[in-house]
Each structure stands twice: as structure tokens, then as C-alpha cells.
Amino acid sequence: MEAARKIDENDHTVYHIKTTGRGPLIETEHFCLWYGSSQALFDVSMDIELGLVTALIGPSGCGKSTLLRSLNRMNDLIDGLRTRGAVRFDGHDIYDRDTDVIGLRKRMGMVFQKPNPFPMSISENVTYPLKVDGIHDKTVLAETVERALQGAALWEEVKDRLKDNALGLSGGQQQRLCIARAIAADPDVLLMDEPCSALDPIATARIEELINELRGRYTIIIVTHNMQQAARVSDNTAFMYLGRLIEYGETTRIFTTPRSAKTEDYVTGRFG
Amino acid sequence: MYKSITFALTRTATAADQTAEAVKYIRRKGRSDLSARGEPFLWGLGGALAFGMLMIFGFLALIVWNGLVTFYPKPVQVVTLSDGTLLAGEPSRSEVYKPGPQVLEHLDEPARQAIAAEHGYARRTLFRTGNFDLYNEDFRWASDFSIVSVAEPADVYFIERIEWGPFVGFIRSLNLKGETVSGAALTRQILEEAHRRAVQRRELIREIEREEIGAVNHRLNSERLKLKRIALKQGENSDTYRQAAAESLALQETLQGRYHDLARDAQAVKAEDAQYTVTLAEIGGRGKTIPLSQVVRFTLPNDMSFFEKIRLYLSRWLEFLTDEPREANAEGGVMPALFGTFVMTVLMALAVAPFGVMAALYLREYAKQGKLVSVVRICVNNLAGVPSIVYGVFGLGFFAYICGGTIDRLFFPERLPNPVFGTGGLLWASLTLALLTVPVVIVATEEALAAVPQSMREGSLACGASRWQTIKYIVLPRALPGIMTGLILAMARGAGEVAPLMLVGVVKLAPELPLDGFFPYIHLERSFMHLGFHIFDVGFQSRNSEAGKPMVFVTTLLLISLVAFLNATAIVIRNRLKRRFLIGHF
Numbered sequence: 001m002e003a004a005r006k007i008d009e010n011d012h013t014v015y016h017i018k019t020t021g022r023g024p025l026i027e028t029e030h031f032c033l034w035y036g037s038s039q040a041l042f043d044v045s046m047d048i049e050l051g052l053v054t055a056l057i058g059p060s061g062c063g064k065s066t067l068l069r070s071l072n073r074m075n076d077l078i079d080g081l082r083t084r085g086a087v088r089f090d091g092h093d094i095y096d097r098d099t100d101v102i103g104l105r106k107r108m109g110m111v112f113q114k115p116n117p118f119p120m121s122i123s124e125n126v127t128y129p130l131k132v133d134g135i136h137d138k139t140v141l142a143e144t145v146e147r148a149l150q151g152a153a154l155w156e157e158v159k160d161r162l163k164d165n166a167l168g169l170s171g172g173q174q175q176r177l178c179i180a181r182a183i184a185a186d187p188d189v190l191l192m193d194e195p196c197s198a199l200d201p202i203a204t205a206r207i208e209e210l211i212n213e214l215r216g217r218y219t220i221i222i223v224t225h226n227m228q229q230a231a232r233v234s235d236n237t238a239f240m241y242l243g244r245l246i247e248y249g250e251t252t253r254i255f256t257t258p259r260s261a262k263t264e265d266y267v268t269g270r271f272g
Numbered sequence: 273m274y275k276s277i278t279f280a281l282t283r284t285a286t287a288a289d290q291t292a293e294a295v296k297y298i299r300r301k302g303r304s305d306l307s308a309r310g311e312p313f314l315w316g317l318g319g320a321l322a323f324g325m326l327m328i329f330g331f332l333a334l335i336v337w338n339g340l341v342t343f344y345p346k347p348v349q350v351v352t353l354s355d356g357t358l359l360a361g362e363p364s365r366s367e368v369y370k371p372g373p374q375v376l377e378h379l380d381e382p383a384r385q386a387i388a389a390e391h392g393y394a395r396r397t398l399f400r401t402g403n404f405d406l407y408n409e410d411f412r413w414a415s416d417f418s419i420v421s422v423a424e425p426a427d428v429y430f431i432e433r434i435e436w437g438p439f440v441g442f443i444r445s446l447n448l449k450g451e452t453v454s455g456a457a458l459t460r461q462i463l464e465e466a467h468r469r470a471v472q473r474r475e476l477i478r479e480i481e482r483e484e485i486g487a488v489n490h491r492l493n494s495e496r497l498k499l500k501r502i503a504l505k506q507g508e509n510s511d512t513y514r515q516a517a518a519e520s521l522a523l524q525e526t527l528q529g530r531y532h533d534l535a536r537d538a539q540a541v542k543a544e545d546a547q548y549t550v551t552l553a554e555i556g557g558r559g560k561t562i563p564l565s566q567v568v569r570f571t572l573p574n575d576m577s578f579f580e581k582i583r584l585y586l587s588r589w590l591e592f593l594t595d596e597p598r599e600a601n602a603e604g605g606v607m608p609a610l611f612g613t614f615v616m617t618v619l620m621a622l623a624v625a626p627f628g629v630m631a632a633l634y635l636r637e638y639a640k641q642g643k644l645v646s647v648v649r650i651c652v653n654n655l656a657g658v659p660s661i662v663y664g665v666f667g668l669g670f671f672a673y674i675c676g677g678t679i680d681r682l683f684f685p686e687r688l689p690n691p692v693f694g695t696g697g698l699l700w701a702s703l704t705l706a707l708l709t710v711p712v713v714i715v716a717t718e719e720a721l722a723a724v725p726q727s728m729r730e731g732s733l734a735c736g737a738s739r740w741q742t743i744k745y746i747v748l749p750r751a752l753p754g755i756m757t758g759l760i761l762a763m764a765r766g767a768g769e770v771a772p773l774m775l776v777g778v779v780k781l782a783p784e785l786p787l788d789g790f791f792p793y794i795h796l797e798r799s800f801m802h803l804g805f806h807i808f809d810v811g812f813q814s815r816n817s818e819a820g821k822p823m824v825f826v827t828t829l830l831l832i833s834l835v836a837f838l839n840a841t842a843i844v845i846r847n848r849l850k851r852r853f854l855i856g857h858f
Contacts, residue, residue: 072734074730074733074734077729077730077733079640079641079642102736102737102738103736105733105734105735105736106735106736108734109734109735110730110731110734112727112730112731112734114727116725116727116728116730116731117731118728118731118732118745118746119749119750128732128735128737128745129735129736129737131745132732132735132736132737132738132741132745133736178731181731181735182734182735185735185736191734
């Protein structure tokens, strides 16, 4: 299925995404963002389809990480941040005053560029989202550990040493542990900020495999530098350049028959 | 450098006669570029470190050596002087000096020539003669030219006394309740047995006077205060007061009776004790009779085996560490000062840690990083440079007079005008020092917090944790070793601080420890003793600075050891914490 439309007269975004017919989960509407006086995002409007994997690609500094972090308001930590426009999650504008930011983040698991397990045991890492939620029931925690680690394809490797310190795991295992932590509280969305950039090719392949397994269960948004990766794992791909959304469409089309000249230049490796 | 070498090599390859010149060029270049090679800087840096180490270790060696040898028994020499008098004492140090012309005039020819050969200088030795009650001095100089002979007789005693300092001389006789023992009959066993009993009596008197009479006095005083409290609350004409007064009177009478009984007991033991005396004789033959219980220990320093000397050495250390001071702090132990320093430092750490950590948490985790925060940070850093005596003045004014005064008015109105909290005390001293060291803790904590990777905070926040949960579960545990380091520095600074304490509660001699058997057992309002002030007092305020000098070293050694001990404890705790975060740093 394909939905092609133009947002408005002044917008140059080429828009031709694949949908499942279940409708968008996250919509950004003319979203602009400033760090102090410098603008990082210009008028970004995109719908992120429920249950699909959406990749954000583009050269360094194009604002793809900023956009990702705007979705669960991780950018709030930065002083002097301003936004305009709206980001709707389930129809509710998350930049509204009455938004429960903590509740929002609980519905969106996040995986970072560098694996960042906490200096605790493996099981404590996984149950951390439940701990901050005030859940202390041992059986619930134990079930969550097994479910989340199996979901992150790490269970078989660590089931005998759940009490060991998580910092003793390898880089790839640490990143899968972070994914387990992100899905432990059963969120709706999984945000991944270049999850493989610090990993070797074999660990990268495992993570990609995992993303394919998680497809459908979670709405996944993945920022990546690696165009092959975007082509391999995503359903839709958004190409960003200098803070603008240039083209947003079905992944196979973006890589084979891009409609924007800039996208074509980028995916064929002429710049970036 | 490489460029010039390759350049030189190409030249060598093309023209053989230029080879020698090219090599010379490389060598000259290498030699002249000393600053590029950096040797002078390396020497400078290493030299600076070596100089610093030398000073630190030299200082420590001086303290440790002088502190350790003080209690080791030294031989007592009996010196015959040229004018025929005898002098007995421990040689403590010797020096070269220039005798005056009057002294030289009275010398015989060979001595004068010897001094002239040394360009007018002569050597003299300081002897610790003791017997202050007889000589009015503890030390005496003896010039080498006036010494005829030196002997170390085995039977000369060095007797440590409760009062008047040591006695150097002989034991003439022992008077045991009218029975006189002297000469050959006075054996070592008889002496030691009699002394042991005398010490028991001394301790019995002390126990009666201190513990039992002290307890009675304490109860009498609290009865009186209770009554006064009722009078203040209900008025002196109320029925409650009259009833309480009657009850109190009865109780006071019983207590008075008990007091008189105890005083009589003590008097009886004292009268008994006075009948056991020892008659001593100094080297010149003058006698002195003292109660046996006034003697701390008899030693024969010239007639001791190595093991006896070690035993004496250890027993002196034990006395030093566990006893109370006597003789204006110049002798006896330092237990109250040791205890006071320890308790004060621990209280200070307990006060400064939460306060400093919380302030740093707000500054680093919550406050918006801007101009205002920078100004606050600079102010905090500058606070560390305020002279400590200023903190003492502030502590006295704010803590003791304002806070303590208010507490007194609210909770202890019956004791006024005598202050309870309204004067210097352990609590106020600890809080003053906490204030003094809080910048150290804040700065160290801020650094520790800044060292926690931002990715940890982000990971936690992305899990739906609140800021406080992130701090509690992720940031603080990670920063704890660094915070402990700051606390260690603060403790080291606080334990060695003296000047502010003199204003807020440290005294020369505290009558009571801050910890005792009377409710509420810990008395934070009491004034206390401190090793740092003790050093000042012994070294510079005592009647005899020469006698105090070794004690200064010993007390300094003890203070350094205490600080080292506290630091070592904190370091062990810190390393335990650190180990949790060190796994898997690849």
C-alpha cells in the first residue's frame, strides 16, 4: 500500500510511505526546533506508521538524532531548547504543557549509540524500568527478566549469570541488554539512535536480526548512518538534510527510484 | 629531524666527499636542539618532585623518630663537676656555645687553652635533673670543661610522680604504717608490693571521689534544677511547687547523707594512705618524703635489661593513650584529647557529608548552568580560602551565642544564667568545622558528579525514571567514590584545624569527657580537649617548654596517626565502592 501526498503548498517534502492501514502512531506537524539561537529542525512533518520500522538517514548534523530525541523529549535536558509545531503521539501533542513526560518515556523504549548498561547486575539492568515504576513483586520481575532477555535474544547467553555485573558483557551483548531494558516495560515504540555504530559486523548482524524479530510488535524508529542497514531493516525511510525532511517514503523506492535529486545523490554516495 | 636525516642521506649517496660533513651536520643539529628533546624540563620536573618528597619524608621522619624515642628509658648519669658538686640526670641534648669572659677568667689554664683552640667555643650538655620541688628547675646545663667524671651507677632511681615531675635520686627508706624499711631489707619485691597497694588505694580514692560522689552530686544538681523548672513554670506559690519542694527536700537530705558517708569513706582511705610513705634522697643528699601513692612508677634506668626497657616503653605508651593528663598537661596521658579529636572529626564528617553532597547535587544536577551558578561556584571555592579563625568567630557568634542561646532559653531556662548550649562545645565545634570544610566536599562532589557519563543519566531517564530516581539509583552510586575522596580531604583538613576550635569549645583541660554514664550519655554541649590544641598548650603554654618538647613530638605523631587512621578507613570504604564499578573496563 502506498500513501502519497503533499503536506502543503510550501513544503517540498516528497512523501510516499508504505502503510499497514492501521494508521500513524506518531505524527509531527511543522515541527521546528532551536538549540539556543541555532535552528536544528525546519518544519518537519511526517507520520510514523504503527507497527513498522522507520529509518532516519542523512549526513552528519542533518538533525535525525535530534528528531528522534524530540519524540520522547530527551532533548529537554538541554538548556535553551525551543520548539514550534507539534509532535502527536496517539493523537496527543507531547509538547503540550500537561504532558506527563515520564509517562511518555515509559511508553517509548530507547537504545543509544553507545551501549550504556548501568553498573549493576544483568537482571537489575533489565528490571530498572519496573523498579522506577515501583514494582517490587519478585515473580513479576523474574518473568520480565526472562521475557525481555528472550525478546532481545540474549537469554540463552546470560541465563546462568543474571547476577553478574552487566559491565562484564561484550559490546554487542551490552547493546542487546540495552534493548532488553528498553522493551522490559513493554513500550509501544522503540527508538534506536544508531544502535550499531559502536559494534563489530557480527554484533551488528545480530542486532539487525533482532530488529526483524521485533518488527510488528513495536513501532521502531531507527537512526542510522549505514544506508545498507536502513535498506535491510526498515519499511519506510526518511532522508533528512540540513534539518529538513527531504524525502520520506517506502524504503525500496527510496533506494531504487528516489524522487528527489538530493536523495538520489545521497543514496548513490555522491555526498554524505 | 627525519627530514634533515633523509636530506643528508641523499646528499651522501650523490657525493661521497660530502659524507663526513653531512654526518657532522646531523650530529650538530641533534646536540643543539636540547630544548626540543626536553631533557632540562624533565630534570626540572623530576627535581621538583624529589624536593617535595624530600621535605615531606624528612618532616615525617623527624616526627616519627622523635615521637617514638620519647618514651624509651634513657640512662641516668651522675656527673661530678669541677666545683665538687654532683649532678644526676638524663642527658637530653648537647650543643656548642661561646662561654662568656667571666666564665673563662675562672677557668684553669688547660681548659682555657682548649677553648681557645676551638676559637672560643665549648660544648655543653643539658641534663634532665628532675626534682623540681627541690631545685626549682627541671633541666641544668653542664659544660664539658667543668665535668670531672661521669658515672652511671646502677642504683640510681628515676621516679615518675603524680606531682612535681620526675625524681632522680635514691630511695632512703620506706615507711609502711610506722614500720621503717631501709638498707638491705628494702628489696625490690617489698617496694613493688607496697607500691601496688598504694596504687590501689589511689584508685579507690579516685573512684569514690569521681564516680560515686560525682553521681550523688549529679543527682543533687538535677533535683535542684527540676525544682527550679517547676518554679519557673507554675510559680513558687503553686501547690505543685510546694509538693515538689517537700519531696525534693526529703530526697536532697538523703543524698546529702549519702554524700557525707562517701566523703567520710574517702577521708578514711586518705588517712590510711598517708601512713605509707617513701623517703627519697637526691644526689646531693637532701631528703624528701612523699606518700607512696604519689609515685607512678619506680625505675632503675641503668640497671634494666632490654626487655625490661621495652616493657617500660610499652607501659608508658599505654599510659599516654589511656590516661588523663597531669602536671599542666606536660605529663600523663592524652586520652581525653584523643577522644575529643576523634569524636569531633566523626561528628564533623557526619554533618558535612549530607550538607555538601546535597548542595553539590543541586548545583550540578538541577540548577540551570549559567552566570548565577558560576558565581555561586566561585563563591564556594573562595570560602575555602577564608582564614579558619574567621570561621571560629562566626561559629562562636552564630552557633554558640545565637543558636545555643536560643536553645538555652527554650529548653534549659532553669539553668540560666549558666549556659548549656550557649557556649562553646563539641557540637558547635563540629558544626563550625563542617562549615569550614563544606567547600572541599562541594567541589569534590561536583567533580565526581561531572565524571558520571551523561549516557548513564540518559539511559535512566529514557527508562522513565524521574530526575531524583536517576540521581538516587544511577548518579550517586557512581559518584560515591569521588564523594568519599572529598570527605577524606575534608576530614584531614578538619582534624588538623586548631585556631577556630579555640573559640568554639576546645579547652586546656576538660573536667569531663563528652561521653559518660549519666543520661543522655552523649553530651554534645560539653567543652572538650583536642590533640592539636594540646600540642600548642604543651609546647608553648607550659611552665617548662624543655620538658614539653618530647610531648609535642609524641602528640603530633598521635595526631598524624589518628588522621591517617581516619583516612585509611575512608579509603578502604571508597575502594570497596569503587570495585563495583571497575568490572569490565575494557
